[in-house]
Structure formats: structure tokens, C-alpha cells
Amino acid sequence: LQFDLLIKNGIVVTASDEVRADVAVKDGKVVMLALGLEAPEGCRVIDAEGGYVTPGLVDSHVHVAQSAAKALGAKSADDWTSASRSAVAGGCTSMIAFAVQNRGESMQAAVDAYHQLATGNAVADYSFHVIVTDPSKEQMHGELPSLIEQGITSIKIYSTYPALKLSDEQILECFYAARQYGVTTMVHAENSDMIAWMTRDLAARGMTAPWNHGTSRPPIVESEATNRVLALSELMDCPVLFVHVSAPDAFKVIREAQTRAMSVFAETCPHYLLLTGKEMRAPGFEGAKACCAPPLRENPADRELVWNSTCNGTVTVVSSDHAPTNFYDENGKQLGLTKNPGKSPRGDFRYIPNGLPGVETRGPLMWSEGVCKGRMSPSKFVELNCTNAAKLYGMYPQKGTIQPGSDADFVIWRSPTARKTSKVTVSNLHSACDYTPFEGHDIEDWPVMTILRGEVVYDGATNNVVAKPGYGQFLKRGKSVLSGPRNKWLNEWRPSYLDAAGEEDTQNASGGANGK
Numbered sequence: 300l301q302f303d304l305l306i307k308n309g310i311v312v313t314a315s316d317e318v319r320a321d322v323a324v325k326d327g328k329v330v331m332l333a334l335g336l337e338a339p340e341g342c343r344v345i346d347a348e349g350g351y352v353t354p355g356l357v358d359s360h361v362h363v364a365q366s367a368a369k370a371l372g373a374k375s376a377d378d379w380t381s382a383s384r385s386a387v388a389g390g391c392t393s394m395i396a397f398a399v400q401n402r403g404e405s406m407q408a409a410v411d412a413y414h415q416l417a418t419g420n421a422v423a424d425y426s427f428h429v430i431v432t433d434p435s436k437e438q439m440h441g442e443l444p445s446l447i448e449q450g451i452t453s454i455k456i457y458s459t460y461p462a463l464k465l466s467d468e469q470i471l472e473c474f475y476a477a478r479q480y481g482v483t484t485m486v487h488a489e490n491s492d493m494i495a496w497m498t499r500d501l502a503a504r505g506m507t508a509p510w511n512h513g514t515s516r517p518p519i520v521e522s523e524a525t526n527r528v529l530a531l532s533e534l535m536d537c538p539v540l541f542v543h544v545s546a547p548d549a550f551k552v553i554r555e556a557q558t559r560a561m562s563v564f565a566e567t568c569p570h571y572l573l574l575t576g577k578e579m580r581a582p583g584f585e586g587a588k589a590c591c592a593p594p595l596r597e598n599p600a601d602r603e604l605v606w607n608s609t610c611n612g613t614v615t616v617v618s619s620d621h622a623p624t625n626f627y628d629e630n631g632k633q634l635g636l637t638k639n640p641g642k643s644p645r646g647d648f649r650y651i652p653n654g655l656p657g658v659e660t661r662g663p664l665m666w667s668e669g670v671c672k673g674r675m676s677p678s679k680f681v682e683l684n685c686t687n688a689a690k691l692y693g694m695y696p697q698k699g700t701i702q703p704g705s706d707a708d709f710v711i712w713r714s715p716t717a718r719k720t721s722k723v724t725v726s727n728l729h730s731a732c733d734y735t736p737f738e739g740h741d742i743e744d745w746p747v748m749t750i751l752r753g754e755v756v757y758d759g760a761t762n763n764v765v766a767k768p769g770y771g772q773f774l775k776r777g778k779s780v781l782s783g784p785r786n787k788w789l790n791e792w793r794p795s796y797l798d799a800a801g802e803e804d805t806q807n808a809s810g811g812a813n814g815k
């Protein structure tokens with residue numbers, strides 16, 4: 300058996316196992332795991348020195364060069380090159396960003412536009428979810444089948460933000476089509492009217508400091524929308540993933556639905572595990588750096604509940620929700636402040652773009668705070684940061700695991716006795732964003748090396764990204780292999796496509812793959 304790369308002396312970690320094994324790679328794919336493999340002549344050998352070898356991380360929620368970030372009041376600090384360089388420097392080899400359908404535009408037009416931005420520029424492998432703003436029958440049934448053919452098999456929908464939000468009726472239209480075609484559906488759940496009312500009232504009273512962003516969106520804003528959208532998904536029997544879940548009561552309703560065996564998935568992010576609303580109370584306008592939606596929560600005890608939900612199976616994936624906006628504009632002015640001339644030095648939260656950078660820090664923070672601090676096993680880390688995202692978004696087992704046939708994507712981490720601690724600082728990161736909300740946070744271990752399809756793309760010894768833009772490839776994805784629709788209906792109503800077939804939709808039924 301020939302191979303061209305051999306990773307020796309590592310502990311290979313998958314979502315199910317930790318096993319001492321050498322990994323042989325040929326033409327960018329894993330060909331064999333075995334003990335004591337000898338490298339043939341000309342084969343590159345990398346010594347993991349007793350450290351862990353995990354799959355390359357998958358970040359299934361990143362905003363890159365998102366023009367409709369302007370819908371959120373933001374200009375993306377990162378283009379595809381800087382975002383993906385930042386990704387691989389944090390161990391992430393596959394990223395799924397968003398193609399936003401502007402209102403009045405087709406989903407295909409959105410995908411074409413975002414392809415153009417990424418093609419030839421990424422150093423990590425990538426794909427897109429479509430953010431649906433027009434869920435008309437014409438769009439959903441006219442375009443989804445062709446997008447699936449192209450390997451775009453997931454959508455994100457919003458219950459808030461004027462430029463993006465869908466009504467409950469439109470959300471039902473999305474769920475109907477998503478179930479029919481087997482499309483993974485991500486939901487941003489916040490009650491838009493609550494936010495609008497609170498924002499108006501706070502502004503009228505001059506309560507516009509950065510932390511009032513949090514005041515305008517208390518946890519009930521998220522838990523109400525989560526509960527409501529869950530009901531909509533139950534009516535349509537459509538699997539759903541709630542993104543960036545942060546509110547304890549949102550986890551509660553998700554957990555309760557999972558207990559009833561609904562196909563409901565949750566995503567959370569490092570900032571909800573590690574930061575609190577206190578960050579928005581930093582002096583001057585500094586709190587603007589911590590404004591995201593849903594907001595960081597005030598009560599430090601809530602973070603423990605997020606950890607519990609992350610470790611007890613409620614959370615399916617951890618993503619970064621990388622949404623980078625620079626703090627300073629090109630003239631050195633603080634962004635949100637420039638839109639609030641002559642008023643408070645604290646600015647006005649209504650003009651602060653929502654979102655935090657984090658594609659590079661997600662992996663190292665989760666490894667440090669999760670694995671090194673003993674909150675989760677290396678296998679649980681892999682499940683949350685690699686495998687489940689690959690399964691949910693149709694990239695498994697090409698991505699998200701280490702087995703014969705998988706892409707040779709790895710992160711090498713040090714063994715517990717050899718760890719090198721450091722602190723997060725923006726000058727060491729590779730994003731073009733001018734700050735990190737994790738500045739000064741302790742890191743117990745940073746990747747020694749990131750490998751994508753058999754090539755070293757990041758060298759931790761020098762903190763250098765060595766891959767060239769264009770090495771990253773578009774990932775043509777299949778359908779989710781996590782649990783699918785259940786064929787459970789609330790009364791005699793069924794979607795007409797099932798009535799027409801005169802049978803239950805067994806192809807999409809749960810209890811296994813929902814039709815890859």
C-alpha cells in the first residue's frame with residue numbers, strides 16, 4: 300500500500316473513540332489507521348509526539364464578505380482570504396458561510412454572487428447556506444431542487460431584523476418545502492416585535508448605551524421565539540436547528556422537544572459559554588465590541604447552563620457565528636459612533652452592527668475550556684466541533700471524522716504534559732477584524748498544525764498560514780444524516796405531496812438517514 304503522508308505517534312480522536320494509531324494518507328484522503336506503520340520512501344512523516352489528532356474542525360456558521368451584512372448595519376471586515384486564513388489558524392478546515400437572498404432576488408442569484416466572492420480566494424474548504432428572505436412557492440419549489448443538485452442543502456431563516464425576518468406563515472412555507480426536499484433548516488429565533496417595542500422605548504428615554512442592546516433583548520425574547528418556531532416545525536413535521544442558542548429557557552424548550560423525540564437540534568457559540576453581558580458595560584464605546592444577537596447574557600450563572608446543555612447532548616454543534624465588523628473605520632473613527640454625531644461617547648446601540656469575530660478562536664477556546672479544563676472528553680469535543688456539523692449539513696464522512704476514505708483534514712494538539720499556554724491577542728490572529736472579544740483570555744493549547752486534504756495549511760510553530768488562496772475548494776454537500784422527519788402529524792392533515800403519493804414519506808422518515 301502506497302501513501303504520501305504519515306502522521307505518527309498520535310492519539311486519533313473521533314466522536315466515538317480515542318485510539319493510538321498512525322494515520323496514512325494518499326492523495327489527500329485517509330487510507331489506513333494502524334499501529335507501527337513504516338513510511339515508504341519519499342513519504343512525508345509528521346510526528347504528533349503523543350498528542351491528539353482530531354479531524355479538521357467544521358465551522359457551520361460563519362458570515363464572510365456578507366454584503367447583506369448591510370441589512371444588519373455592518374460591513375464585513377473579512378473577505379474570503381482573511382476569514383479562511385483565520386479559520387485554518389484555529390484548526391478549522393471546512394466553513395459554511397451564508398449566501399443572502401436579497402428581497403426580490405432569486406436564491407440562485409444569491410448563491411452565484413457568493414460563489415464569485417469565494418472562488419479562488421479561500422484557503423479552507425467551504426460551502427453556503429442560503430438565507431431565505433422570499434419563501435414564496437415559486438422560490439421554494441422552483442429553486443430548492445436545483446440548489447440541492449448543486450450541493451447547497453441548507454437554509455437559514457430569521458424571525459427578526461426588518462431586512463430578513465419572515466412571518467410565521469412564511470416560516471411554515473419554508474418548513475413545508477424543507478421537509479419535502481430534505482433541506483436542513485437553521486433558525487435565528489428572536490421575537491422581533493418585542494425588540495422593536497423595547498428599542499423604541501429605550502431610545503425615547505435616552506437609554507442607548509451599548510449594554511442597552513442587551514436590555515432590548517432579554518432572554519424571554521429568544522425563548523418565546525424558540526418556543527413558537529418549534530411549534531411551527533412540529534405542525535410541519537420539519538427538522539430544525541436553532542442557531543446561536545443562549546437563553547436558559549430556550550434550551551429548556553429545545554430539551555423538552557428532544558425528549559419527545561422531535562428532530563430538533565441546537566447550536567451554541569463560545570461567546571455564550573465564556574462571556575457575559577458585563578462585556579457590553581466596558582468604558583466608553585468599548586462595549587460595542589461585545590454586541591451580538593442574541594446578546595451576551597447578564598447572569599453569569601446562565602453560562603453554566605449553556606455548558607450543561609453543551610455537554611449533556613442538547614447542543615448538537617458549536618460554531619463561531621463569526622460576524623466580523625471593524626471597531627475603527629478607515630479614518631480611525633469608531634464605527635457606531637460616527638452614526639451618532641455629537642451625542643453620548645457611549646454611542647447608540649441601534650447603530651452598532653451585531654456580531655463578533657471568532658472563527659479562529661472557536662477551536663482553541665473549546666479545546667482549552669472544554670477538554671483541557673475537563674468539562675468534556677476529546678471525543679465530545681470532536682462530536683460538537685467536527686462530526687455533528689458534517690452530519691447535519693451533508694458532508695459526512697468526507698469531513699468531520701478520521702476514517703479510511705475521509706479527507707485527510709487534521710488538527711494536531713499537544714499531549715496534556717506538553718501543552719503551551721498563551722493568551723488570545725488580536726495581533727496574533729489572522730482575521731482582518733481589528734479586535735477580538737476574547738482579548739487576554741487564557742489558551743491552554745493552540746493547534747500545533749492544521750492539515751487540509753493532506754497538506755499542512757497552518758504551522759503553529761511559527762503561527763503562519765502556509766496555504767495559498769485558492770487551495771480551499773467548494774464542498775458539494777449531500778443531505779443531513781441526523782434524524783429526519785418523523786411522520787407524526789397533529790391531526791388528519793398531511794402535506795399534499797404525501798397525499799398525492801398516497802403513502803407516508805418513508806424515504807424521509809427518521810430512525811436513520813433522511814435520504815442521502
Ligand code: URP
Pocket residue numbers: 362371487543590591592593620622653654655
Ligand atoms: O449578532 C449576530 N449574530 N450577528 C450575525 C448575524 C446572525 O444573525 O447570526
Ligand code: ZN
Pocket residue numbers: 487542543592
Ligand atoms: Zn443569526
Ligand code: ZN
Pocket residue numbers: 360362620621622
Ligand atoms: Zn450568524
